[in-house]
Amino acid sequence: MSTRECDVAVIGTGTAGMGAYRAAKVHTDKVLLIEGGVYGTTCARIGCMPSKLLIAAANAAHAAQDAKGFGVHVHGIGVDGAEVMQRVQRERDRFVGFVVDAVNSWPEADRIRGHAAFESPGVLRLDDGTRVEAKRIVIATGSRTFIPPPLAALAAERVDTNATVFEWPDLPESVAVFGAGVIALELGQALHRLGVRVRLFGRSQRIGGITDPEVAEQAREALGSELPLALSSAVDTVVDEGEGFAVRWRDADGNAHEERFARVLAATGRIPNIDGLGLEHVGLPLNAQGLPDHDPATGRCGDSAIFLAGDVTGELPLLHEAADEGRIAGDNAGRYPDVQTQRRRAPLAVVFCEPQIAAVGQNFQALCQSGQAFAVGQVDLSGQGRARVMRENVGVLRVYAAHDTGRLLGAEMVGPRAEHLAHLLAWSVQAGLTIDEMLAMPFYHPVVEEGLRTALRDCAHALHRGPKPVAGCSEYGPGD
CATH class of the missing domain: 3.30.390.30 (FAD/NAD-linked reductase, C-terminal dimerisation domain)
Incomplete structure (x- = not known):
């Protein structure tokens, strides 16, 4: 066991963590970047880029199938699911490689591998026993998919999320998509356009994060004309039958339905990655999400030397927001105690x-x-x-x-x-x-x-x- 000392410790090497590291390094050379998993951001590995690759393939198939509307008749259209997924994975790995190369280009002395947990406000313990004493700490541990009760009863490895979809060797025959937000709509429609039988389940009439009722109505109508939607549905059970899953639900009128799918995909929101982080030892009150409250304009938690950045905050889980939050938190951690309010961009x-x-x-x-x-x-x-x-x-x-x-x-x-x-x-x-x-x-x-x-x-x-x-x-x- 050993002890490492630094001015700033950054937990997590995603978009926010990388931004925090760069910003903190402007003020001090004593910055330590801690990662308990693999390098490569959520965006590059399981988010923005692989999803857009899948969507691009889906839109190409849809354009060919829809060309007859222009008087252009395309014959012999076929989708090779294995080829689609091979391209998604090949190009995804290329994007991930750029991120990994960037992190690996930083001084080895600035990087340490292991899962960190707070022992006290300025002390972290890694799972290999290494002790990290940091004057300031940036928490940028990201988030993961929330698994709702009907799916939580299944074996974890049987429930797909955006973390597993892009590893599929081929496209399945059918998928039940749970959720009606960004990930659900993007992946659900893409799979549908690639020939996968899809039904999307939502608990309310909300769709795609829209709050304007007139825009939401148009979105439901437009998307529902192509993609089977079961909005305002109550899913009673999801039964693992080995070769697939039986989904039983009730629609908005209370009518019972049952349909079988080869796979189930959870796209039901995100929760912060704070399990085992020991936030109860940071000396700050924790909110309902188990996090200390922070100021988005500074990243700082209360009057402490602890900062939050990126998807772990649960506020705006978007790459450009994570980059800004990382930069702000890292800059203020580096210049601490001269913490400065910084303007946020328009949402x-x-x-x-x-x-x-x-x-x-x-x-x-x-x-x-x-x-x-x-x-x-x-x-x-x-x-x-x-x-x-x-x-x-x-x-x-x-x-x-x-x-x-x-x-x-x-x-x-x-x-x-x-x-x-x-x-x-x-x-x-x-x-x-x-x-x-x-x-x-x-x-x-x-x-x-x-x-x-x-x-x-x-x-x-x-x-x-x-x-x-x-x-x-x-x-x-x-x-x-």
């Missing part, structure tokens, strides 16, 4: 299903609960010119602006090219642009962005009419 989230879903800035629910007077502008994308040319004319875009200033506050949307529209909107929110200032920007023709101009014009009219109740806000009472 931006995208679901890469088709049609795409996106949310920017303050969402509809947050604005309703804030009590702030805001106006809504929208465009129905079913008649949008470029979208119709591409046969992607489905969805709605809703933008929100403050009545007192006219500034853009946020937006929610489902529709074509939402990932690009969302970036324009996020930049506008962060820049503090008003609706009139956005309308003064150039819009080319014919592009989907012209739909954004229509929504902005509608919002400008609503602003000029003055404050009035916003339809749909009543379902979100203040503070709900």
